[in-house]
Amino acid sequence: MTTEDARATSGQEPRSLAELRRAALAAAEPSNHGADAAIVCDRLVRIYTADKVEVQALQGLDLTVDRGDLVALVGASGSGKSTLLNILAGLDVPSAGSASVGGCDLLTMTAKERLRYRREVVGFVWQQTARNLLPFLTAAQNVALPMQLRGERGGRAARRRHAARVGELLEALDIAALADRRPAQLSGGQQQRVAIAVALANDPAVLLADEPTGELDSETAAGIFEAFRTVNRELGSTVVIVTHDPMVAGEVRRTVAIRDGRTSSEVLRSLVPDAEAEDGERIGEREYLMVDRAGRIQLPRHFLAALGMEHRVAADLAADHIALRPDAAHPRVSAARRPADPS
Numbered sequence: 435m436t437t438e439d440a441r442a443t444s445g446q447e448p449r450s451l452a453e454l455r456r457a458a459l460a461a462a463e464p465s466n467h468g469a470d471a472a473i474v475c476d477r478l479v480r481i482y483t484a485d486k487v488e489v490q491a492l493q494g495l496d497l498t499v500d501r502g503d504l505v506a507l508v509g510a511s512g513s514g515k516s517t518l519l520n521i522l523a524g525l526d527v528p529s530a531g532s533a534s535v536g537g538c539d540l541l542t543m544t545a546k547e548r549l550r551y552r553r554e555v556v557g558f559v560w561q562q563t564a565r566n567l568l569p570f571l572t573a574a575q576n577v578a579l580p581m582q583l584r585g586e587r588g589g590r591a592a593r594r595r596h597a598a599r600v601g602e603l604l605e606a607l608d609i610a611a612l613a614d615r616r617p618a619q620l621s622g623g624q625q626q627r628v629a630i631a632v633a634l635a636n637d638p639a640v641l642l643a644d645e646p647t648g649e650l651d652s653e654t655a656a657g658i659f660e661a662f663r664t665v666n667r668e669l670g671s672t673v674v675i676v677t678h679d680p681m682v683a684g685e686v687r688r689t690v691a692i693r694d695g696r697t698s699s700e701v702l703r704s705l706v707p708d709a710e711a712e713d714g715e716r717i718g719e720r721e722y723l724m725v726d727r728a729g730r731i732q733l734p735r736h737f738l739a740a741l742g743m744e745h746r747v748a749a750d751l752a753a754d755h756i757a758l759r760p761d762a763a764h765p766r767v768s769a770a771r772r773p774a775d776p777s
């Protein structure tokens with residue numbers, strides 16, 4: 435559906451929340467899942483040293499994002515989300531492991547390649563609306579700037595191409611009427627829409643967003659999230675959003691959770707048949723635990739707590755699953771019931 439169609443339908447009966455959620459999920463379905471990936475991180479490590487103390491912010495993180503995917507990255511404060519995003523943005527370099535985005539190896543890039551990478555291969559939208567835009571340029575000029583910085587030759591033909599791309603992006607993000615306004619004359623939500631257009635100006639392999647709705651009220655945030663879905667659906671952009679916003683995380687096809695510097699689990703959502711649902715379908719979700727190269731998984735803490743599993747579990751291989759049980763042969767003995775010391 436084009437933005438024109440979207441506008442044409444906006445005068446009709448508003449669609450139910452369930453319908454919108456279904457449409458968003460169906461639209462987020464990657465076209466060629468598992469084929470050539472936009473992002474591949476393999477055993478990524480980032481160690482910071484502060485006051486002679488080492489902090490392992492990323493501890494062997496694995497992540498693959500397919501082209502055309504729309505992924506939310508979630509995790510507790512300090513889990514390593516910003517560290518990962520800074521590496522993917524080309525602003526920081528991992529200590530070990532491998533990472534490639536759009537075919538660029540993030541560990542071996544020269545300073546010059548890194549600059550080109552940041553201008554052309556990735557686009558970012560930051561939480562602070564002011565960080566995304568130059569205050570003295572209009573919305574259209576802000577969107578044109580990354581194309582001009584690319585230094586492409588071509589005179590009038592290039593200018594025409596740039597103007598067409600600016601028009602296409604402002605139209606897709608529903609802000610064509612605001613093209614001549616400066617950031618101070620725009621609301622926070624409008625500024626973030628312009629920021630998305632700026633980030634997409636050079637048609638990057640990946641659009642990265644760090645808490646893009648963090649400074650917005652929930653209604654405006656919903657509109658910005660819809661804008662990410664629109665560019666994912668209509669322009670085919672691959673989008674990775676770090677967020678605390680449960681609404682964002684709840685509506686994408688794939689939510690990846692980061693825990694202690696590793697990807698720990700993923701929630702995949704898809705349409706499943708449901709005879710009781712209005713349209714015979716509902717959104718089904720399933721949580722998966724990630725298995726790293728060494729065969730490690732991070733079991734959810736509440737699962738372990740529920741069965742009193744600590745330190746050691748009994749693992750048995752069955753025909754189609756692995757059973758993990760509390761260590762019944764060596765139950766933990768509480769201090770009160772421990773036999774008295776014979777000595």
Ligand SMILES: Nc1ncnc2c1ncn2[C@@H]1O[C@H](COP(=O)(O)OP(=O)(O)OP(=O)(O)O)[C@@H](O)[C@H]1O
Nearest residue numbers: 482483484489491510511512513514515516517518
């Ligand atoms: N420059 C730095 N120097 C030292 N330690 C750092 C640095 N940056 C991050 N860390 C540490 O690395 C770990 C991961 O931090 P990171 O900012 O990536 O987490 P986060 O998941 O983005 O958290 P939040 O949601 O609060 O932004 C934390 O323990 C943090 O204190």
